[in-house]
Amino acid sequence: MTREEFQANIIQYLATQASLPEGWSCGPKENLFDLGVLESFDLPRLVAHIERMLDRRADLKSRRSEVFFTLDTMYEAFVGASKEGSCAP
Amino acid sequence: MLLSDFLLQHGRTAPERDALVHDGVRWDHARLAAEVARYRTALAELGLGRGDRVVSRMEADPDAIALLIATMALGAAYVPVAPELPPARFEAILARLEPAAVVVSSDLRDAPGVPPGTQVGPLVVARTAHPVSGDTTAPGPEDAAYIIMTSGSTGQPKGIVMTHGAAVNTLRGFSELGVPSSARVGTISPLHFDFAMFDVGMALGNGATLVQVPRMLAYQPRGLVEYLDEHRVTQMHSVPSVWRPLLTEGDASLLGGLRHLDTILYAAESFPAKDVHTLQGWRPDLRIVQCFGHSESIGCCFKTFANPAATFKGRLSLGVALRGTEMFALDEAGREIGVGEEGELYVRGPHLFRGYWRDEAQTRQRLVPDPRTGEGAVFRSGDVVTRDEQGEFYFIGRLDHQVKVGGNRVELSEIEHVVEGDPDVAAAVAVVPADEARATLTCFVVVRGSKPWNELMVRLRSRMSAAMPRYMVPRHLRRLESFPVLSNGKVDRLRLAQMAAEPEAPAPLRTPRNPSLEVP
Numbered sequence: 001m002t003r004e005e006f007q008a009n010i011i012q013y014l015a016t017q018a019s020l021p022e023g024w025s026c027g028p029k030e031n032l033f034d035l036g037v038l039e040s041f042d043l044p045r046l047v048a049h050i051e052r053m054l055d056r057r058a059d060l061k062s063r064r065s066e067v068f069f070t071l072d073t074m075y076e077a078f079v080g081a082s083k084e085g086s087c088a089p
Numbered sequence: 090m091l092l093s094d095f096l097l098q099h100g101r102t103a104p105e106r107d108a109l110v111h112d113g114v115r116w117d118h119a120r121l122a123a124e125v126a127r128y129r130t131a132l133a134e135l136g137l138g139r140g141d142r143v144v145s146r147m148e149a150d151p152d153a154i155a156l157l158i159a160t161m162a163l164g165a166a167y168v169p170v171a172p173e174l175p176p177a178r179f180e181a182i183l184a185r186l187e188p189a190a191v192v193v194s195s196d197l198r199d200a201p202g203v204p205p206g207t208q209v210g211p212l213v214v215a216r217t218a219h220p221v222s223g224d225t226t227a228p229g230p231e232d233a234a235y236i237i238m239t240s241g242s243t244g245q246p247k248g249i250v251m252t253h254g255a256a257v258n259t260l261r262g263f264s265e266l267g268v269p270s271s272a273r274v275g276t277i278s279p280l281h282f283d284f285a286m287f288d289v290g291m292a293l294g295n296g297a298t299l300v301q302v303p304r305m306l307a308y309q310p311r312g313l314v315e316y317l318d319e320h321r322v323t324q325m326h327s328v329p330s331v332w333r334p335l336l337t338e339g340d341a342s343l344l345g346g347l348r349h350l351d352t353i354l355y356a357a358e359s360f361p362a363k364d365v366h367t368l369q370g371w372r373p374d375l376r377i378v379q380c381f382g383h384s385e386s387i388g389c390c391f392k393t394f395a396n397p398a399a400t401f402k403g404r405l406s407l408g409v410a411l412r413g414t415e416m417f418a419l420d421e422a423g424r425e426i427g428v429g430e431e432g433e434l435y436v437r438g439p440h441l442f443r444g445y446w447r448d449e450a451q452t453r454q455r456l457v458p459d460p461r462t463g464e465g466a467v468f469r470s471g472d473v474v475t476r477d478e479q480g481e482f483y484f485i486g487r488l489d490h491q492v493k494v495g496g497n498r499v500e501l502s503e504i505e506h507v508v509e510g511d512p513d514v515a516a517a518v519a520v521v522p523a524d525e526a527r528a529t530l531t532c533f534v535v536v537r538g539s540k541p542w543n544e545l546m547v548r549l550r551s552r553m554s555a556a557m558p559r560y561m562v563p564r565h566l567r568r569l570e571s572f573p574v575l576s577n578g579k580v581d582r583l584r585l586a587q588m589a590a591e592p593e594a595p596a597p598l599r600t601p602r603n604p605s606l607e608v609p
Contacts, residue, residue: 034550039564040495041529043308044334060305060312061112064148064173065559 001054003028006079007071013049017042028072043068050078092234092253093162095260096289097122099270099296106270108293109151110320111301116151121293124152124210128159131209135190139164139232140222142186146170146179146203147194149280149301152211154289156192157235157280161253164228165189167235168248169280175555176201182238182246186446187219230254236446237283237384240499240561242489244506248446249283249384259387259440260290262411266354266378266391268324270296273349275322277302277331282496283384284357288326297324310334314346324352328496329360336364341371356380356388357496359484362400369396381407381484384498385442385455385468389414390482402429402475404483414438416482418474423460426476431485434474435460437467490582492521494530494560501530504563507556508532508549513540518572518580519563522590530563531589535571542568565589 007028014037015024032038038046046068051058058078067077100108100118108121116124132143143160145167147153160167170182172194180202183191193203198213206215234253241247268274268291276288276299292299300320306313307330314335317325332353335343344350353368353375365377373396382388392408399406410416417425418432426432437459444452459467473485490501501519508517515537519530536545546566553562567589573581 031554033559033562034554036550036564036566039529040308040560041330044310044337047308057312058309060309061303061316063303063305065305066173 001079003072003075003079006053006075009053010050010071010074013046014038017045026071028075029070031069032071033069038068040065050074054078090230090253090257091161091228092256092260092290093125093158095257096158096293097125097162099293103270103296106296107273107298109154109299109301110273111150112303114151121151121155121158124155125158125162128152128156128209128212128214129163131207131214132159132163132165132190135214135216136221136223137163137165137189138222139224139226139228141165141190142168142188142236144168144170144183144186144188144191145193145280146172146174146191146197146200147212147280148172148304149276149278149285151301153194153280154299154301156212157289161228161234164224164226164232166233166250168238169235169285170238171279171281171558172197174558177555178246178557183217185245186236186248188217189219189221191215191217228253230257233443235283235286237286238281239384240491240497240503241451242491242500242502244503247448247451250443250446251283251387252443255440255442256286256290256387258413258438259382259389259411260287260294262413262440263287263291263380263388263391264295265412266380266393268292268295268297271323272297273300273321273323274298275300275302275317275320275325275327277304277307277325277327278496279304282357283387284326284328284496287356287380287387291326307331308334310338310343314343317347317350321349322347323349324354325350326354326356328357329355329364330358330495332360332364332368336367344368344371344375347372350375352376352378354378354380356382358493360405362398362403362405365394365398365405369394369398379405379407381482383436383468383470383472385470386436386438386440389416389436389438389440392481401477401481401483404485406477406481407474407484409479409481410436411438411440414440417461418476418482419460425461426474428478429475431473431475433488434470434472434482435467436470437465441466441468490519492530497558497560499530499561504530504532504553504557504561507553508534511545511549511552513538513545514549516572518582518585520582520586520589523583523586529565530561531565531567531585532563533567533569533572533585533588535569 100122104119108118109116204215206213230253236248238246274292278284377394380391390408392406415437420432459465471488474482504519505517515535519532573584
């Protein structure tokens with residue numbers, strides 16, 4: 001999955017979950033918590049969504065909540081890192 | 090007895106037994122004692138001793154526990170803070186506490202405010218510019234063991250000072266709920282949350298094993314279940330929020346997959362009775378225990394529920410006071426409440442905190458003479474409770490504007506203080522929506538000037554994120570022309586809480602479209 005595909009998918013997911021207006025978007029480095037789009041209570045559903053999208057279990061054991069701050073950090077953690085074997089197959 | 094001795098006492102009789110387990114790491118009690126000695130030596134070589142403060146900033150792992158015990162054993166107060174703390178808040182805490190040392194995990198050695206230090210194992214031990222006490226005498230039960238930094242109503246974090254003697258008294262009281270040395274106690278609370286201290290004390294103090302669960306697994310129910318089962322956790326301690334994703338999935342087999350689990354212990358926030366009943370229905374053999382208390386005492390009571398857990402006025406029991414502790418509640422006239430009546434909870438006993446760090450005024454507000462006799466010192470909790478025929482207490486709410494968010498204590502006035510610091514804000518009121526089981530904060534703002542609201546929201550969010558922990562930053566910011574008020578002129582917080590719960594509440598901040606990332 002490319003970075004663009006991943007991020008577009010997450011944007012669509014967040015827009016649906018938070019009832020954001022059609023066409024809503026954000027930059028890859030914008031902090032989603034600061035924008036009020038995400039908070040810790042939302043993370044279980046977001047993690048489940050990412051796992052469904054990637055069809056594999058995300059390895060969260062060595063992560064901090066910072067990986068969910070931006071679209072970029074999420075991609076690096078769950079897709080980019082998997083190329084180096086950091087995500088469970 | 091020192092808290093550090095309490096935690097290490099079983100190492101002498103069963104040195105080969107597991108003390109700490111964390112993912113792929115396992116320390117027996119002998120290894121724990123050796124690591125404690127190593128960190129104690131490192132701190133002593135920096136000149137630290139009795140009466141100093143050591144600020145610790147790291148995730149919970151075996152080395153963090155060894156550092157915690159080593160600090161206390163030396164007579165210094167251990168001060169845990171969150172790894173993700175905003176720099177401004179971290180520096181505010183350092184300025185307030187004047188610690189002689191800061192210890193961080195290696196990945197935080199270059200974080201703002203962290204002085205240069207020496208590598209000791211996986212930690213970096215750094216001396217600050219603040220002087221050491223120079224007191225090398227042995228500490229006693231009256232010395233501060235740790236300081237918990239919590240939200241403060243004046244806009245600054247406040248430090249709750251707990252002594253060795255008070256902490257040991259509390260942990261001994263809670264040991265009566267039954268923690269066998271064969272228990273493997275799961276803990277997922279971060280170290281800056283004193284629930285973690287309770288977990289460490291209940292496990293190590295009873296000769297049991299502490300299984301440290303990575304915090305992010307709270308967001309991944311199946312990962313959490315696998316981890317608990319893999320590490321043979323028998324007794325899981327957490328806030329109710331940790332179990333909520335499992336309940337949301339509604340899959341009873343998840344809980345059934347926890348083959349070794351026999352006890353769920355929760356604290357720090359309410360668990361709706363229906364959720365406890367669901368867990369009991371899924372696993373009738375499970376013992377569910379509610380612990381209740383305050384950071385000012387760690388805890389004061391617990392209740393092991395029957396199956397199904399009984400309710401009184403729709404609430405689950407907090408239980409009765411620990412042995413050696415007294416809980417009582419007074420109505421507005423200062424009379425002890427009767428069955429079904431409501432009043433403010435007071436706690437008396439040898440396990441109370443010493444005071445708020447260098448804050449005499451706040452300490453005097455909470456540690457007060459017993460209103461019934463005018464003597465001694467009791468903790469005035471600010472909690473409203475009721476009681477049943479058996480004398481068991483039930484939590485109703487708060488007298489002040491303190492709320493819990495994921496178990497974290499939040500003074501709403503601290504949020505308001507930060508928001509009102511913006512020159513374009515005339516006034517702010519933070520609330521928890523009236524009908525939400527979870528605390529999703531909303532802050533209402535009355536604006537002055539003509540700054541566009543979207544721009545002001547961006548600035549306010551940045552301001553809050555820089556000043557407060559993430560859990561304190563309200564998800565929703567809403568602009569009002571003025572606040573609803575009561576007949577006495579006070580802001581109608583109840584009405585604002587209802588407004589925050591209304592479905593037409595505006596969506597979170599929208600940013601301009603980014604063409605490169607449009608949804609196809």
